[in-house]
Amino acid sequence: MEYQTLEIELTPTQERIYNSYSDAFGVIHNNLEKALEACNISGAKTYNRAAKMSAKSQFESHKQRFFNHLLTGMKCPQLIKAIEQDIA
16 A cells, blocks of 8 residues: 655635634633633632643643644545545
């Protein structure tokens, strides 16, 4: 079996979608501390350090997973076309 790396450029529409989600995650990131305060996890002092660290870690993990799936989904149509061409 042989394979090659297939570089797939995003369309302008896909770039706008990606940037919109990136902006949305930026808003969440910038307000995460306020959300933790609203949940009484942190404030003037950290009430539950483990919960605070877990929340931040989970957020970053989910953010990375989200963008991985987003990009994979955006690339699939072109990848399928390339596979179909190779099979033909």
